[in-house]
Amino acid sequence: MFGFTGTIVGLRCKEGIALASDSRGTSYYLVISKRVPKIFKLEEFIGAAISGNSGDIQSFVSLLRAEANLYRLNQGRPISTKGLVQVASNLLFGRRAFPYIVAGVIAGIDPSGPCLYFLDPVGGKIEEEKFASAGTGSTIAYGVLEQMYREDMSLEECTRLAARSIKTAIERDAATGDKTVVAVIDKNGYRELSDEEIAKLLK
Numbered sequence: 001m002f003g004f005t006g007t008i009v010g011l012r013c014k015e016g017i018a019l020a021s022d023s024r025g026t027s028y029y030l031v032i033s034k035r036v037p038k039i040f041k042l043e044e045f046i047g048a049a050i051s052g053n054s055g056d057i058q059s060f061v062s063l064l065r066a067e068a069n070l071y072r073l074n075q076g077r078p079i080s081t082k083g084l085v086q087v088a089s090n091l092l093f094g095r096r097a098f099p100y101i102v103a104g105v106i107a108g109i110d111p112s113g114p115c116l117y118f119l120d121p122v123g124g125k126i127e128e129e130k131f132a133s134a135g136t137g138s139t140i141a142y143g144v145l146e147q148m149y150r151e152d153m154s155l156e157e158c159t160r161l162a163a164r165s166i167k168t169a170i171e172r173d174a175a176t177g178d179k180t181v182v183a184v185i186d187k188n189g190y191r192e193l194s195d196e197e198i199a200k201l202l203k
Contacts, residue, residue, distance in 0.1 A: 007137035007169040007176040008038055008049035009145065010105035011162050012116040012130060015155035016186035017107040019049040020162035022137075022170055024177035034178040038104075041190045043068045043078050046108035047183055051135030052121070053101035060100050064088055081108035085117045085125055093123030103134040109185055137169030137176035144168050159184055159193070163201045 008021040025036035033054075040048045040061045048064070050057050067087045071079040079087075085106050092100060099121045105128075107116040118132040119125050126132075130149055133141040144165040153161070159182060169176045180202065183192045193201075 005054070005136060005175050006036065006038055006051050007133065007135035007141055007166060007173065008051045008104050009133045009138075009141050009162050009165050010049050010107050010116050010118075010128075010131060011145070011149070011153075011158040012107065012114050012128065013153050013155055013158045014114070016109060016158075016184060017047065017114050017116060018155065018159040018162040019047055019105070019107065019183045019185075020159075020166045021049050021051070021181050022166055022176045023179040023181055024175065025054055026175045031177070037181075039181050039183050039192065041183075041192075042084060042106070043072075043108065044189045045078070045110075045185060046081050046084055046106065047185050047190045048104060048106045049134075049183075050102050050104035051138075052103055056100040056102050060088075060091070060102050063091060064106075080110050081106065081115050081117070082110060084108075085119070088119055089123040089125045091123070092119065092121060096122040105132050105134070107185065109187070114185070133165070135169075135176065137166075137173030140169040140172050140176075141165040155184060155186055160201045163198055167202055 005026045011018045021038035025033040116128045
């Protein structure tokens with residue numbers, strides 16, 4: 001079982017959403033894995049970036065994907081980001097006596113435009129207008145985001161800032177490390193960037 005590890009960020013702009021994370025999994029002072037997934041596709045236009053206990057993250061994401069698929073089968077259309085966030089909030093609140101050790105963001109593009117929500121371990125949800133971060137290096141990431149974020153940023157600029165905030169957290173937080181992972185959600189849907197694309201962002 002991994003500890004409450006790593007750092008995630010989510011940024012919102014007019015063109016879409018940028019998500020980023022590290023890939024380190026730790027247990028106390030031991031690095032258990034250097035390839036822990038923390039960014040996930042939940043629907044065609046919805047993604048999540050989650051830090052926390054690795055087993056809890058996997059279980060939580062599986063439940064959200066199942067709920068999204070069930071909604072699509074029953075309603076004949078994909079669930080909205082706001083709707084899936086409410087499902088996630090209900091799942092977390094229902095387990096508040098034995099909570100999932102997770103925190104992070106669910107974000108996507110709805111008919112009204114891009115939206116970004118922060119979720120805490122017991123189901124509290126906040127719609128964020130700009131950005132959100134969670135995990136052991138979140139205070140470091142927030143320092144970068146607060147200084148460099150602009151409301152008129154393009155999606156490419158948001159994506160670069162997301163990657164740089166994680167890179168800074170990797171440099172200063174012991175539980176955040178190894179790879180920087182980045183995904184974007186735009187009018188074409190959810191897409192994870194290649195290692196080569198991320199390397200260009202960080203130059």
